[in-house]
Every structure is written in structure tokens, then in C-alpha cells.
Amino acid sequence: MRDIAESIAVWQAAGVRFAVATVVRTWRSAPRRPGAAMAVAENGEVYGSVSGGCVEGAVYEVAREVLDSGEAALRTYGVSDDEALEAGLTCGGTVEILVRPADDAHFPELPYVLGRITAERPVAVTSILSGDLPPGGNLVVAPDTPDGSPGGSPSSSPGVTVRGTLGDGRLDGAITEQARGMLAQGRTGVVRVGRHGERRMDRLAVFVQSFAPPPRMLVFGAIDFAGAVARMGKFLGYHVTVCDARPVFATRKRFPDVDELVVQWPHRYLEEHPVDGSTVICVLTHDPKFDIPLLARALRTPARYIGAMGSRRTHEDRLARLREDGVPESALARLSAPIGLDLGGRTPEETAVSIMAEIIALRWGGTGERLTRTELPIHH
Structure with a gap:
């Protein structure tokens, strides 16, 4: 529901009646994870998705019934010869969806929930x-x-x-x-x-x-590549911070959409702000005076992902400097450098896709291989 929170808050403020359908359980290769939501207003307007298009039409009709009856409904959709083209999951999975009215009488806590989500x-x-x-x-x-x-x-x-x-x-x-x-x-x-x-x-x-x-993404180095990575991070739901010690580069004009823009030496910023196991760190400066103290600190945190930009030659020099600083081999093994997957991209935007693809693969246990060359489940 996070992705539709602002939209349904507008409905609620305007007094529009609506129902919310939420994926609660899935089996096998279901297209959306538990928590995915779709809202249907009494005027027929729709926000969100519960299956990427497979069963939205059927869920829409259930939501209309729920709005009329005022009673929640639980529905299960799978795939069968009869359902596949009507209200089934052609991917072969099964999904269970809770549809409930979201007005003041049935869900008076919703304004509080939406306020917490948006904050x-x-x-x-x-x-x-x-x-x-x-x-x-x-x-x-x-x-x-x-x-x-x-x-x-x-x-x-x-x-x-x-x-x-x-x-x-x-x-x-x-x-x-x-x-x-x-x-x-x-x-x-x-x-x-x-x-x-x-x-x-x-x-x-x-x-x-x-x-x-939302998980945090820390992007160090206010360069063009950082702008593309930050935009992609925002798109994927991260709370994005861009940090650079150079005020001429770290400006709102260059990074208008990030959640936080910081002018500070990167390693000092990292020393002053906690990092948890969901944080991803992208070091894009490829300048030793910034990189070495920053990475020495980053590799001591529980961050989920730490990646650094630069050529293989730059990376070899970086590893040598970090070893001189006493960083152990076990910590160096956590460093993703050169950063990203091998997509063959050239532009900042293509590079950002490469970096985010590596982060996604690490988060969900993906291989980074083309699916056509594997026999693994599509949804791990």
C-alpha cells in the first residue's frame, strides 16, 4: 500500500468511498508479493496493482461488491483451463487477496496509518x-x-x-x-x-x-553517474542521500529529487550517521583521497551492499591502499568493484541500471544471468 498511500489519502480527504485489495498470501510463481495493493473508488477510479494485470479485472468487481455490502471478502486466484484467460494467473502461481472497505466506519485507523507511511x-x-x-x-x-x-x-x-x-x-x-x-x-x-x-x-x-x-541508499560523489543512480534508487523505493565534500557539485539544481543532499567529507558523514543491514552504499568518486577513508569506514558497517566505481586498475590500487590501512581480507571481499553487472552500458543511465541490477540481484539472491539461459525459478 505504500506506493498508493498518497493517492488514497487524497480520496479520503475528499470524502471518496473506496475499497483496498491486498495480496496476503502467494504460492509458486505469483507476480506480486504479499502487501501489494490496489484501491478502487466508488466512482470507478483505480490505483495500484495486485497481479500486474492477470486478475485485476476480477478483483475490481469484488471491490465494487465490497463497497456495496460493507463486508470484507477473501478471494483466491490460481490458474486452470477455465480461468487462465478470464481471472487466472497465467504465470502458474496462486494468490490470495483480502478486499475490505476503507471508510471511517470500517477502517477508522487508516488516516493514522497513511500518516505514518508518508512520514x-x-x-x-x-x-x-x-x-x-x-x-x-x-x-x-x-x-x-x-x-x-x-x-x-x-x-x-x-x-x-x-x-x-x-x-x-x-x-x-x-x-x-x-x-x-x-x-x-x-x-x-x-x-x-x-x-x-x-x-x-x-x-x-x-x-x-x-x-x-524505506531502506537507505548513500551515494558518495556528486557526479553525473550519481544523478542517474539517485533517480533509479528513488524509483525503486530507497531513501536517497547524495554526499560530496565539494559544494560546487553537490547542489539542488543538479540533484533536485534526492531526499538528502549533504556537503561534507564522505567518511565523516558515515562516522556520524548509523548504517543498518538494509543500507546500500555506492562510492562513485573514484578519487583515493575520498575513497580510501570512506571505504575503510564503510566496510566496518553492516551495510547490505558496498560498491565502488573505477577501472580494474583503479580497484587494484584501491585494494592495496585499504590493505595498508589494515582492512582485513574478509572485509575487502564484501566490496563490489568495479561496481555493477556486466551489461555493456556506456551512459550514466545505463550504468545506473547496471548498478541497481547488481543491488537487486544481491537482495533477492538472483544470479544476474539471462533467464533464458537458466532453469531457476523466475521469482526466488
């Missing part, structure tokens, strides 16, 4: 899928102290704001703890518990959708 603050939304309770119901969990505003409720867990209910206090408490853990890991998925939150697997399936802050 890039963590929040989790939980909903019952199956069991002896009807689908729907919303319990919203955010890792803050209760703010006392309307709709907030005291939580049994300190430092957590809880809004809404799944219909049972003990169930709410158990799911709150589950949601906290999944939100901390950025995980979205289904958990199974007993009717009152017991550690049982046979009663209730509850969908937990985590909206963790």
Missing part, C-alpha cells in the same frame, strides 16, 4: 483472514509511546501505540507482540494463533503487513 515512520496493520472470526478487522501497531490522540489506546507493551482491535483483548495482545517483531525485521506475512492468542496453529490466520521505513 516514513514504521507501522504494522494486522487483519484476520480465516478462522471462526470473519475476515477483516484491523489492529494497528506502531513502535511509539501512546500519543493520547483520538483512536489511540493503552498498550500492555511499553513504547507501543495500538489502535483498533481484532475482536478479543488477549488476541490483540498476542498479535501486537508478533507485529512488533515482524515490523522490526521488515517482514510481511501470515501468522497463526489460537482464538484468544494462544500458541496454536489451528484456529486463526492473521495477516501482518509491515510498513518499515
Whole structure:
């Protein structure tokens, strides 16, 4: 829902009634992951996607029915001879979709959720899928102290704001703890518990959708290639920072769309700002006076990806300097340099595609090979 949050916030502000369809479970080669969402307004307008086009028409009709009835619906779409050309997944997968009304009566917590999402603050939304309770119901969990505003409720867990209910206090408490853990890991998925939150697997399936802050991309070196990488990073959902020690290059005119533009020595910036396991670091300066102290620091962080631009000769010189600085071989092995996949590109934009392709492959375990030359699953 993150990608349609701003659009549906406009609907809500205008008093437009709408329903939200969310992918909650997938099997085999489904085209969208759990959490993908599509919103359908009472005037027929649509935002988002749940399958890349395979079942949108069928889900649209379900959403219209949900708007009329005011009751949530759970639908499963697979592929069969009868469904393949009508409402099936031609990719061969199966997808389960929860469709629920999103008006004040059925989802009063939505403005709070949208506010957290647009402010890039963590929040989790939980909903019952199956069991002896009807689908729907919303319990919203955010890792803050209760703010006392309307709709907030005291939580049994300190430092957590809880809004809404799944219909049972003990169930709410158990799911709150589950949601906290999944939100901390950025995980979205289904958990199974007993009717009152017991550690049982046979009663209730509850969908937990985590909206963790977007991962960070740190781009060092305010060059043309950095502009293309930053644009691609924004497109792929990263919170993008561009940092360079040279104020003549690090300007808003050259980088109008980045989230943060910093004029500072790169290694000093990295020393002052925390890096977590979802952060990607792209070092594009290929200048030893910037690169060496920066990479020596970067390789001590838990960053998911660290890549550095430069020729193979430049990289060999870089490795020698880092070894002289005492960087161990195990850390040097984490460095992706020359940066990117071998796509044969030349322009800054083509180079940015190469870099982002490597980052995506590393994140999801892809090989970087042409799919036509592999027999691996398309969606790992």
C-alpha cells in the first residue's frame, strides 16, 4: 500500500468511498508479493496493482461488491483451463487477496496509518483472514509511546501505540507482540494463533503487513553517474542521500529529487550517521583521497551492499591502499568493484541500471544471468 498511500489519502480527504485489495498470501510463481495493493473508488477510479494485470479485472468487481455490502471478502486466484484467460494467473502461481472497505466506519485507523507511511515512520496493520472470526478487522501497531490522540489506546507493551482491535483483548495482545517483531525485521506475512492468542496453529490466520521505513541508499560523489543512480534508487523505493565534500557539485539544481543532499567529507558523514543491514552504499568518486577513508569506514558497517566505481586498475590500487590501512581480507571481499553487472552500458543511465541490477540481484539472491539461459525459478 505504500506506493498508493498518497493517492488514497487524497480520496479520503475528499470524502471518496473506496475499497483496498491486498495480496496476503502467494504460492509458486505469483507476480506480486504479499502487501501489494490496489484501491478502487466508488466512482470507478483505480490505483495500484495486485497481479500486474492477470486478475485485476476480477478483483475490481469484488471491490465494487465490497463497497456495496460493507463486508470484507477473501478471494483466491490460481490458474486452470477455465480461468487462465478470464481471472487466472497465467504465470502458474496462486494468490490470495483480502478486499475490505476503507471508510471511517470500517477502517477508522487508516488516516493514522497513511500518516505514518508518508512520514516514513514504521507501522504494522494486522487483519484476520480465516478462522471462526470473519475476515477483516484491523489492529494497528506502531513502535511509539501512546500519543493520547483520538483512536489511540493503552498498550500492555511499553513504547507501543495500538489502535483498533481484532475482536478479543488477549488476541490483540498476542498479535501486537508478533507485529512488533515482524515490523522490526521488515517482514510481511501470515501468522497463526489460537482464538484468544494462544500458541496454536489451528484456529486463526492473521495477516501482518509491515510498513518499515524505506531502506537507505548513500551515494558518495556528486557526479553525473550519481544523478542517474539517485533517480533509479528513488524509483525503486530507497531513501536517497547524495554526499560530496565539494559544494560546487553537490547542489539542488543538479540533484533536485534526492531526499538528502549533504556537503561534507564522505567518511565523516558515515562516522556520524548509523548504517543498518538494509543500507546500500555506492562510492562513485573514484578519487583515493575520498575513497580510501570512506571505504575503510564503510566496510566496518553492516551495510547490505558496498560498491565502488573505477577501472580494474583503479580497484587494484584501491585494494592495496585499504590493505595498508589494515582492512582485513574478509572485509575487502564484501566490496563490489568495479561496481555493477556486466551489461555493456556506456551512459550514466545505463550504468545506473547496471548498478541497481547488481543491488537487486544481491537482495533477492538472483544470479544476474539471462533467464533464458537458466532453469531457476523466475521469482526466488
